[in-house]
Amino acid sequence: MKRAGLTAALLIAATTVAAAANVRLAASPSAAHCGGALWRLKTLSDAGRTSVRLTPASTTIAAITGRPFPQPLPTKRRTSFQRQTWEVVAQLTTFRLEAGGIRLVLVDSNSFMNAVIPTPACLSARTRAREQIAQVWKQFGADCARAKTDWQPLGAVVYVQGVGFWSQRQQGLRGAAPNGAELHPVTGLRIVVGC
Structure with a gap:
């Protein structure tokens, strides 16, 4: 017994x-669930994460989209754009949930770009500014809307802070910058109006 x-x-x-x-x-x-081969760059958990200045520098979407596209596409944090947190004020026109996060379409004076809030499940123990990024995810869901896989209109005016990221130049991706520049991950969000 x-x-x-x-x-x-x-x-x-x-x-x-x-x-x-x-x-x-x-x-x-x-990588399979969090945005592909560059997910560590996208979540600020790559080997070069400590080289990123987290204090945001104010800029415009036009200034970001006017930067030359680096050749070849960086797989490591090698450009000054990637080693800086930026802040833009923009209209957040649409958003959707995709693998690894919420994609935001930002516009200001006819200049468009994307910013991405990574899902907290994609943030590793190595992720720098992990609490800030997770807070943005929580804030967006609470103050704006719960993201779905279909594009959703919004029209909010926001200040968005995020780390510079070079993506493939994707013609046909809604609101993508012509040079592939994104703010990814988003590290701060201040809603002025519209959510």
Whole structure:
């Protein structure tokens, strides 16, 4: 009887440990679920994350989209644009949920660009400014709307802070900058009006 009870207790303990290990593995960020091969750059968890100045520099969307596209596309944080947090004021026209985060379309004076708020599940223990990024996710859902996979109109006026990121120049992606520049990850959001 004692042996059966001990065996059952060990079996339950082993099952619990195995289940917990599977949860941890499933909850670990990965390129497949968090935006592709450059997800570490997109979530500020790459090896060069400490070179990023987190104090935002004010700029405009036109100034960002006027930068030359780097050749080849950087897979490491090698340009000054990628090593700076930027702040723009813009109209947030539309947004949607996609793999790895919420994509925002920003416009100011007929200049468009994208900014992305990573999902907290894609932030690793190495992510710099992790709490700030997670707070932006929470704030957007609470103050604006819960993102869905279809484009949703908004029309809010916002101050957006985010780290410079070079994406592929994607013709046809709604609101994408012609030079592939994005703010990714978004590290701060201040809503002026519209949410």
